[in-house]
Amino acid sequence: MLNQSAEYALRAVVHLATLPADQQASAGDISDRTKVPIPYLQKVLRTLTRRGVLHAKRGMGGGFCLAKSSGEITVLEILNAFDSSPQRIETCPLGIKGHTHLCPLHTLIDEQVANAQRVFATTTIHDILGSDSEIRPLCDGLARVSLGLPKDNR
Amino acid sequence: MLNQSAEYALRAVVHLATLPADQQASAGDISDRTKVPIPYLQKVLRTLTRRGVLHAKRGMGGGFCLAKSSGEITVLEILNAFDSSPQRIETCPLGIKGHTHLCPLHTLIDEQVANAQRVFATTTIHDILGSDSEIRPLCDGLARVSLGLPKDNR
Secondary structure, eight states, X not given: OOOHHHHHHHHHHHHHHTSOTTOOBXXXXXXXXXXXXXXXXXXXXXXXXXXXXEEEEOSTTOEEEESSOGGGOBHHHHHHHTTOSOOOOXXXXXXXXXXXXXXXXXXXXXXXXXXXXXXHHHOBHHHHHTSSOSBOTTSSSBOOOOTTSOGGGO | OOOHHHHHHHHHHHHHHTSOTTOOBOHHHHHHHHOOOHHHHHHHHHHHHHTTSEEEEOSTTOXXXXXXXXXXXXXXXXXXHTTXXXXXXXXXXXXOTTOSSOXXXXXXXXXXXXXXXXXXXXXXXXXXXXXXXXXXXXXXSBXXXXXXXXXXXX
């Protein structure tokens, strides 16, 4: 359900969400922390910047940071940026003319997609980082990486 | 979420479920009714037979029929036969050693897959055919094709 670009993007965003608000991270830093290979990561970071998830500051001391708060970035937004969200079924996939709306089977499948989309649309990066799990989302190292906590545990 | 083989298989099974209990259908008949090309359909029918969904009777007057009642055939069973069911996430897809169980993000995604699987596992072909929809599942032509009803509407 999650393609590699979306997985890498989520790792990068999760990492950036744990940095202090005024801190930027270079692609090299993000690659070190998330274990995402640099060339692939750079493509992912460009897409996230173009989609308004990240802000890129050029030049010395520049780097990437979240373009908005982690509570405003949904999982669905990142999946959509990399075509990794399960797709709703809008019309009969078989092109049957008489099927002016979905048949019971396609309705059933579409409902499952809709349910998943709804959950991804209402879950933010902040929600994921605020989870009670001791496992840090998508990155090596232990949590708890709650926002604003000291960084000694990363 | 549904690959072509699974879609074709569901069409064939839905069609066979609407036949009287003692009636067989040849691959040619099924192809005519479901608009699935014969060579592809034959592969699908062989898989369904091997998986115990269909029974194949050889020779003159032979053909295919359901190997059990439509209320015993789940959507998940057919999706699984063609690797078309969304896959649960059992272990960290990133192979992160410290992730002895799923991180919050992979847990979230896995829950959506589990929910969908649960619905597919508890929905049978009989349920789909018994739906109130006037649209016949996966096949051209109008419903209502409730089991046991006269066939004049197919």
